[in-house]
Amino acid sequence: MRDYLSDVFAMLGPGGQHFADPGAWTELEAEIGAEFPGDYKAIVDAYAPVQINEHLYLSHPATERWNLGEKIRETSRAWSELDWDREDWLEPEENIRVVLGLEGVRFGTKDGLIPLTGTDRGEYVFLAPLPDGTGHRICAVEHDGSWYEYQMSFSEWLYRYLVGEDMVGPNSSAFYPGPVRLDPLPMSAEDRPARMYGPEQGM
DSSP states (O other): OOOHHHHHHHHHOOOOOTTOOHHHHHHHHHHHTSOOOHHHHHHHHHHOSEEETTTEEEOBTTOSTTBHHHHHHHHHHHHHTSOTTOSOOSSGGGOHHHHHTOSSOOBSSTTSBEEEEEETTSOEEEEEEOTTSSOEEEEEEOTTSOEEEEOSOHHHHHHHHHTTOOOSSTTOOOOOSSSOEEEEOOSSTTOOOOOEEOOGGGO
């Protein structure tokens, strides 16, 4: 079985582990009632808070700015305000119940969709429960409200996203040739973190 986490690390280069804090993860997981995938936590600990290839953002649970817990709460509140019981969906892809095979729609809870990351293009990526409750999968929603299921790990989803596959629906590729670009996010108004790049051979 392919080790996509190692592939992601090879593409992004050595991580700084600047904010790695098991206690922050434990606290956030207790609040939500569910554990985050180990590969997701490893990637976040290694690089977040960061913007990857000009679009994708990763937040961290241990930082005051760009805090993952606050981002999850904020995103979950926004999506929970939509009327998911309406029947006038223009396309089947817009009906999250149909796409994911779920009876109910909740966000930010152990039995709901948990926001993992997003882009500046209005795309969001969630951890979603399987209908039978035996595990989770990745799902993504594009800016026009269409949902797509990806039954894979977060590291596989990220790897495929970085190599230019359509990972938020058709024609959603955001491929950039050359080494992956990483822009650490500023931790204060005066902070000017240096841009970094993954290794040439990583791609």
